[in-house]
Amino acid sequence: MANDIFNYCVATNTGKGFITHDDSRRFWISGYPANVWVCTDCVESRHWVARNNGTSKTKSEAQTLVTNNVNAAKTAWDDDNEEGETSAEKIARLGAKPVDITLP
Amino acid sequence: MATYREIKGTSIPYLDEDYPSSVAAEQAGQVWYNSTTGKLRAFIAYDTWATTSPLNTARRQLGTAGTQSANLAIGGGPPNIATVEEYNGNGWAAGTNINTARFLLTGAGSTTAAIAVGGRTDPGSDQDLNETWNGSAWSEAGDINTARAQLASAGASSTAVIAFGGATPSVVDVNEVWDGSSWTEVADLNTTARNLAGAGTSTAALAIAGEDPGTHAKVESWDGSSWTEINNVNTARAGLAASGTTSAGVAFGGPGTSALTELFDGTSWTETTDLNSGRDYLAGSPTGTLAAAMAVAGDAGSPNDSTHSEEFNHSILTFTPDAWASGGNINTARNFSGGAGDQDAGLLFGGNPPSGGLNVSEEYNGSAWTEGDNLNQVRYRVSGAGTQTAGLAFGGLTFPPRSIKNESEEYNGTSWTEGNNLPVATSDLAGSRCGTQTAALKVGGMATPFPTITDKCAEYDGTNWAEGGDLGTARYFMGACGAQTDALAIGGYNGSAALIGTVEEYNGTAWTAGGAAPTAWANMAAAGTVSTAAVIAGGDIPGTTDIAATYDGTSWVTFSSLNTLRHKMPGAGAQTKALVMGGDGPPGMLTATEEFSAGSTAAEAADVDFD
Numbered sequence: 001m002a003n004d005i006f007n008y009c010v011a012t013n014t015g016k017g018f019i020t021h022d023d024s025r026r027f028w029i030s031g032y033p034a035n036v037w038v039c040t041d042c043v044e045s046r047h048w049v050a051r052n053n054g055t056s057k058t059k060s061e062a063q064t065l066v067t068n069n070v071n072a073a074k075t076a077w078d079d080d081n082e083e084g085e086t087s088a089e090k091i092a093r094l095g096a097k098p099v100d101i102t103l104p
Numbered sequence: 105m106a107t108y109r110e111i112k113g114t115s116i117p118y119l120d121e122d123y124p125s126s127v128a129a130e131q132a133g134q135v136w137y138n139s140t141t142g143k144l145r146a147f148i149a150y151d152t153w154a155t156t157s158p159l160n161t162a163r164r165q166l167g168t169a170g171t172q173s174a175n176l177a178i179g180g181g182p183p184n185i186a187t188v189e190e191y192n193g194n195g196w197a198a199g200t201n202i203n204t205a206r207f208l209l210t211g212a213g214s215t216t217a218a219i220a221v222g223g224r225t226d227p228g229s230d231q232d233l234n235e236t237w238n239g240s241a242w243s244e245a246g247d248i249n250t251a252r253a254q255l256a257s258a259g260a261s262s263t264a265v266i267a268f269g270g271a272t273p274s275v276v277d278v279n280e281v282w283d284g285s286s287w288t289e290v291a292d293l294n295t296t297a298r299n300l301a302g303a304g305t306s307t308a309a310l311a312i313a314g315e316d317p318g319t320h321a322k323v324e325s326w327d328g329s330s331w332t333e334i335n336n337v338n339t340a341r342a343g344l345a346a347s348g349t350t351s352a353g354v355a356f357g358g359p360g361t362s363a364l365t366e367l368f369d370g371t372s373w374t375e376t377t378d379l380n381s382g383r384d385y386l387a388g389s390p391t392g393t394l395a396a397a398m399a400v401a402g403d404a405g406s407p408n409d410s411t412h413s414e415e416f417n418h419s420i421l422t423f424t425p426d427a428w429a430s431g432g433n434i435n436t437a438r439n440f441s442g443g444a445g446d447q448d449a450g451l452l453f454g455g456n457p458p459s460g461g462l463n464v465s466e467e468y469n470g471s472a473w474t475e476g477d478n479l480n481q482v483r484y485r486v487s488g489a490g491t492q493t494a495g496l497a498f499g500g501l502t503f504p505p506r507s508i509k510n511e512s513e514e515y516n517g518t519s520w521t522e523g524n525n526l527p528v529a530t531s532d533l534a535g536s537r538c539g540t541q542t543a544a545l546k547v548g549g550m551a552t553p554f555p556t557i558t559d560k561c562a563e564y565d566g567t568n569w570a571e572g573g574d575l576g577t578a579r580y581f582m583g584a585c586g587a588q589t590d591a592l593a594i595g596g597y598n599g600s601a602a603l604i605g606t607v608e609e610y611n612g613t614a615w616t617a618g619g620a621a622p623t624a625w626a627n628m629a630a631a632g633t634v635s636t637a638a639v640i641a642g643g644d645i646p647g648t649t650d651i652a653a654t655y656d657g658t659s660w661v662t663f664s665s666l667n668t669l670r671h672k673m674p675g676a677g678a679q680t681k682a683l684v685m686g687g688d689g690p691p692g693m694l695t696a697t698e699e700f701s702a703g704s705t706a707a708e709a710a711d712v713d714f715d
Contacts, residue, residue: 005158005162005381005404005408005410005411005412013430013433013668013695013696014430014433015430015431015432015433015471015472015696015697016430016431016432016470016471016472017430018430019428019429019430019667020429020430021427021428021429021699021701022427023429024427024428024429024664024667025424025425025427025664026155026380027155027380028155028665029667030650030665030667030668030669031667031668031669031689031696032669033689033690033691033692040155040381040412041381041404042155042380042381044380069691069692070690070691072691073690073691073692074691077691082459082504085504089503089504089506098690098691099647099690101690
């Protein structure tokens with residue numbers, strides 16, 4: 001399946017105005033770890049990337065960023081232990097271990 | 105000279121203000137004089153394309169059947185595929201494949217009685233295949249007489265269809281009619297054409313544009329016995345799609361990933377709002393209307409097959425969908441916080457990390473968060489109520505060792521002070537916000553002794569906590585929102601391994617069953633009330649989700665998702681002022697917030713432009 005109806009970028013969420021209601025109504029957008037954003041590829045979403053000083057990425061580049069970020073989180077999760085803590089307690093404290101994310 | 109009244113059958117009302125939106129439907133087409141603005145005014149139809157859920161399989165050169173709210177996407181390619189998907193007005197789901205994979209075919213009928221005709225299985229292998237769909241299976245039926253691809257069709261059912269034009273591979277003017285059992289050649293088109301568009305029925309159809317080999321703009325109208333040339337579309341094109349009838353239609357898309365859209369009023373074509381995503385070799389809604397059409401898949405820039413779907417509306421009503429936008433970022437990333445207030449004046453307190461709990465609270469002014477006074481009690485999985493200047497925090501947890509909290513604290517916009525304790529220490533309430541500082545509600549949760557999943561609720565009157573009505577289902581990590589006498593408890597965990605999707609409504613005395621959530625759901629943000637509408641967003645279903653849903657007091661509708669996957673965060677505000685704060689979106693804690701904007705449907709009068 002072709003994937004090119006999406007555009008991929010890295011952009012820092014600067015808060016208010018980063019994604020406006022108009023943006024959200026004009027195109028689909030979804031955020032992922034490592035400040036990776038995936039948008040419907042249209043004129044409006046390209047303008048959104050430019051407006052937010054985003055850096056366009058290929059899908060492969062974006063996936064690598066996300067995967068590296070998730071892997072780092074997995075390692076951190078594995079290394080974060082408290083003495084006498086059960087597995088269930090660890091999950092209750094930290095949440096479930098991060099899982100792999102595949103970009104659309 | 106004829107008067108306006110003689111021509112139009114009505115005089116022009118003289119008003120000092122516009123007709124209100126509430127009477128737009130009955131005043132459609134009426135022109136009036138607004139003496140305040142000095143302008144002739146009318147409710148004028150707007151044309152909009154809105155992106156909807158994408159197909160699961162990218163494709164072009166497909167066939168479609170049905171309408172904007174019930175559509176079938178059939179085959180396509182290249183390479184040729186047999187995949188069929190069904191659209192229900194919200195999303196596409198896998199359907200039953202056609203028997204022979206092919207592209208450059210045409211479709212007609214509905215999602216329960218469709219037909220897939222002609223097409224190409226491989227380059228140079230044009231087909232006379234005809235398959236009919238009865239809502240559960242595709243069956244081979246009588247073949248068309250002239251095997252061809254790149255043809256068009258018109259027909260509202262699977263038993264009354266015309267198929268015209270196409271390529272064998274030579275471009276043809278052939279026209280055949282299907283009566284449910286066999287195809288019969290009838291009067292040919294006046295102009296040979298392939299990759300043309302069709303609209304209408306087997307007795308009243310339009311053949312729109314096409315190519316042989318160059319693109320043309322010709323349009324022909326079919327009356328059941330012959331084709332008549334009528335006014336051309338404004339832009340010559342092929343690989344386009346259409347919807348509507350011989351008196352009101354819409355044609356869109358075409359070569360060079362065209363986004364051009366033209367309206368037909370029964371006489372002439374007028375350019376209107378472009379597709380959001382220009383495409384050629386796309387498909388439409390063969391039995392759709394001018395008022396409600398659909399553009400499905402297509403080639404968004406060769407060889408970029410598209411999953412893109414868009415809905416077209418031609419209406420005096422302007423529909424503005426629900427949407428989420430970024431709010432100001434909180435200063436301390438965290439999950440399992442408590443929240444209060446709304447998107448103009450929010451309050452966030454407690455949370456995790458550090459493990460064990462956090463006492464930091466922050467205030468929001470509609471654009472930025474600033475540090476406020478800290479909670480007296482470090483805690484997470486805490487619940488909140490009230491506003492930024494009259495807030496309430498209660499319950500929660502510190503860990504390790506596990507210590508479930510019964511303390512409540514009141515915020516006056518400056519500092520937190522101790523209030524009276526909950527009757528029973530309770531945690532795992534994050535996501536809950538019910539009531540005000542003087543009329544709050546604690547809903548279920550994880551109570552002492554651990555692990556007691558409780559159905560107990562408690563009501564706060566500004567001084568003391570008293571027992572409220574018991575939930576029908578004990579639960580924790582649910583969404584809860586509303587007022588002390590108008591609250592919702594949504595989903596959560598009930599102690600079994602799986603999440604639950606049951607919903608309960610509270611009237612201040614007792615909990616009763618509400619409309620079931622769209623799916624089993626937990627750890628979401630919730631905002632609003634039963635009586636004025638509610639919204640939930642994010643959470644676990646069971647994987648972390650960005651899905652959001654609104655509740656109208658009876659049923660839930662999923663709508664545009666959060667911009668960031670997240671769970672374990674509070675929501676706050678009325679539905680129209682809902683605010684989602686922090687949480688964690690695997691794999692990390694978030695500072696991002698999101699603000700909800702409810703959609704609307706309204707008509708606005710506009711100046712009449714005679715140019």
